Amino acid sequence: QGITSRSAKRRFEFESQTLARLKHQGVAQIHEAGTPDDGSGGVPYFVMEYIPNAKSITDYANGKQLGIRERLTLFTKVCDAVQHGHLKGIIHRDLKPANVFRENDVVKIGDIGLSKFISQSRRSAQTESVGTVYYMAPEVAHGRYGREVDVYSSAVVLYELLTGRLPFDGETTGEILMKHLTEKPDLSPLPQQFRPVLARALEKDPLKRTRTVAQLEDEFNQAVLG
DSSP: OOOOSHHHHHHHHHHHHHHHHOOOTTBOOEEEEEOOOSSSOOOOEEEEOOOTTOEETHHHHTTOSOOHHHHHHHHHHHHHHHHHHHHTTEEOSOOOGGGEEEETTEEEEOOOTTOEEOOGGGTTOOOOOOSOGGGOOGGGGGTOOOTHHHHHHHHHHHHHHHHSSOSSOOSSHHHHHHHHHHOOOOOTTSOGGGHHHHHHHTOSSTTTSOSOHHHHHHHHHHHHHO
């Protein structure tokens, strides 16, 4: 629908190709992609995996409908899916509860249209600011990105799952972004054992931040076990 401009077609092609790279139970799969071959120049399409009755985890992040143990399990599944993308050289760049879907025990990450395929040599390339400001790593505001941006966003999602609130909030986008850039997160609402884990994962400097989503998941699980 409405995929007529060159830029829109390029993004469509990129998203379908990116999805095709990610073969993981925690990532919404693509079954088919293409353009109608009837000579009509029809609209490009791809056929996505259907998850019946799946809903985003936004309500769960807001403290509804889910016990703490289930929240912890949900987060580990998100980390596994994100780490799979990183092993394929793909960062999501827009991780947030609205892009994570759950149906019973099935958890899927979707909406990877902002994803980037990066190599070590491209990790400091300039790019436009993307993502959702509540979950955006500080360096993204300067057009810098690497796998660390997903570590930061995952940590914000974890903070929200554990507390029902966001580490940084405000009345305007600029105010929220400035807090990400300059203010330390208030970790006092978190259970004590999780505070060091979130403090490392929410570091402003990506070089001081928890290095990988797999490490974040491991430190988180160790904190759960005490």
